[in-house]
Amino acid sequence: MSKLTINNLSKTYPNGVKALNNVSLEIGTGMFGLLGPNGAGKSSLMRTIATLQDADTGTITLDDLDVSKNKQEIREKLGYLPQDFGLYPRINAEVMLDHIAQMKGVGNKSDRKYLVESLLNKVNLYSHRKKGLGTYSGGMRQRFGIAQALVGDPSLIIVDEPTAGLDPSERNRFYNLLSEIGENTIVILSTHIVEDVTTLCSNMAIICEGEVLMQGKPKEGIESLEGRIYKKAIQKDELNEYKSTYNVISTKLIEGKLSLRVESEQNPENGFEPAKADLEDVYFSQISKKVDPITL
């Protein structure tokens, strides 16, 4: 059982942006969701774990290995699907994977052939193996991204915002693929999409403005809000009034009316109804400590 330990990690970019502020996390095998809004610091953290940049202070260890001092060894154990995943458009999937396998040290040609075939089957791209990567749809590109991340049997896999832009059926397909690989490996899924974490992750953290606001099991987060969430449909122009009176954590437009969700120890009355807490409530409740999550 591998374990990734992040201790008091901080990073300020030369332009003065503090992207990571004393981040500490413990991540074991299985699917771990790192959830946060745009600009929260997720990619900065992923890039640091992936040895692509250094933090100013703090440490990351994978089992007993200090990541910043053993970059080459970490890279050999790492599969990474970055947010901006560049592809050579004219090269086909089979040739590209063969090349990546060669770079990762699979020297024997028949071993590589077997590996490439099994990876293409795993991500359901075998029938498209001869097509140029530039012709792939968004979902196919992401599935190819997973295939390349799996070369070398990594003990740590990082996927950075992988489902953004995928249509619902491709997203489901991608979820199925990720859930299969999360069994014996540490998989960190960085995302701003709450549904990704609800669907896949047994452990999670919420990060905002470079700080970890919550970490634990999604279920525990939801339980902590049970009996504290109330909802009400209002007119759009009433929002500011409600925001000044209640702890509004989220709003959704439904058929032109605004459905509000508030967090409150007692029933606020005034037409509010109790609602079943979900992971989106946990997310908005946490990030509302740092930013105003309600923008119309």
Ligand SMILES: Nc1ncnc2c1ncn2[C@@H]1O[C@H](COP(=O)(O)OP(=O)(O)OP(=O)(O)O)[C@@H](O)[C@H]1O
């Ligand atoms: N190389 C860089 N130089 C300067 N500032 C940066 C750099 N990379 C990121 N930032 C800033 O650091 C903060 C955190 O960015 P980061 O990309 O880590 O967040 P994120 O959670 O991945 O966001 P997103 O979901 O938008 O990708 C942001 O304010 C961003 O503008």
